[in-house]
Amino acid sequence: MNVGRRDATQRMMHLLYEVGFRMKAMGLGDIGSFRMPITQIDLSDALGLSPVHVNRVLQSLRKEGLLDFKGSTVTIKDVNRVAAMSDFDPLYLHQGNGGEPWPGILPDAEQNEPLNA
Numbered sequence: 452m453n454v455g456r457r458d459a460t461q462r463m464m465h466l467l468y469e470v471g472f473r474m475k476a477m478g479l480g481d482i483g484s485f486r487m488p489i490t491q492i493d494l495s496d497a498l499g500l501s502p503v504h505v506n507r508v509l510q511s512l513r514k515e516g517l518l519d520f521k522g523s524t525v526t527i528k529d530v531n532r533v534a535a536m537s538d539f540d541p542l543y544l545h546q547g548n549g550g551e552p553w554p555g556i557l558p559d560a561e562q563n564e565p566l567n568a
Contacts, residue, residue: 455527459508459545460512460546461537462499463498463512464512464533465527465537466497466498467518467533468527468533468539470487471485471490475561482527483526483528483532484525485525487523488524491506491509517529517533
């Protein structure tokens with residue numbers, strides 16, 4: 452599924468989960484907690500949404516207890532739900548790992564909890 456077929460919440464969750472996945476794969480963070488110095492305007496451009504809509508989506512996700520985005524740190528509080536909502540498939544990244552498990556990435560989303568949980 453591509454970004455144009457996702458609703459605003461799915462777009463946000465996919466982006467944040469993918470960034471967390473990439474940060475963990477590179478040893479720079481964790482799926483559940485990572486630095487992401489980006490503005491809501493930049494997020495709106497990346498997701499094809501208005502800045503106002505991005506703000507509303509982030510507020511909604513905070514209220515639901517799914518994530519916190521303070522300063523430049525993203526904390527995904529419910530990794531399982533975000534993984535399900537994001538519909539993220541790491542195979543599309545084509546990192547050439549030859550079918551080997553990703554280093555530091557555990558197969559079950561609940562095992563990739565925030566660093567400070």
